[in-house]
Amino acid sequence: MDAAPRSFDELPTDPVIGVPVPFAAGTEAGASVRTLDVRRVTQCALSRTCGVCGATLGRPLAFVGTPRELDRMAFHVPACHVDCAERLLASYADVADPVLGLDAPPAEWLLVTTASFEFVRPTKDDVDRRPVFEPLIPAVP
Numbered sequence: 001m002d003a004a005p006r007s008f009d010e011l012p013t014d015p016v017i018g019v020p021v022p023f024a025a026g027t028e029a030g031a032s033v034r035t036l037d038v039r040r041v042t043q044c045a046l047s048r049t050c051g052v053c054g055a056t057l058g059r060p061l062a063f064v065g066t067p068r069e070l071d072r073m074a075f076h077v078p079a080c081h082v083d084c085a086e087r088l089l090a091s092y093a094d095v096a097d098p099v100l101g102l103d104a105p106p107a108e109w110l111l112v113t114t115a116s117f118e119f120v121r122p123t124k125d126d127v128d129r130r131p132v133f134e135p136l137i138p139a140v141p
């Protein structure tokens, strides 16, 4: 696959909202934080790389998501380094609109850590065709 990992400070900036665009949302100039890029999400899942910086993951893993995602234990943003997840949350603190295709604005997002996850692809019967990440126990809010 393409797109080398880069440090948080080198991430592209969303042209409209002015916040860093995580690896999982796109890596091209002009990439947007409105939605995730399914190709990148899948790449992160299969290569076990960070959804923010694109580098290889260690443990623990962090997931950033909305309260509803936490209730379902099904996240859409790929697993991240804990540092990357914290920096993403800090960068998005003042963003009022839902971004990355999630169902709540960043002020409501949570960070959970876990040791591993399962990657679940949608089936043709699913209304929501986005793949999800299910953290494996223990997930710690």
Ligand SMILES: [Zn+2]
Binding pocket: 050, 051, 052, 053, 054, 055, 080, 081, 084
């Ligand atoms: Zn990272």
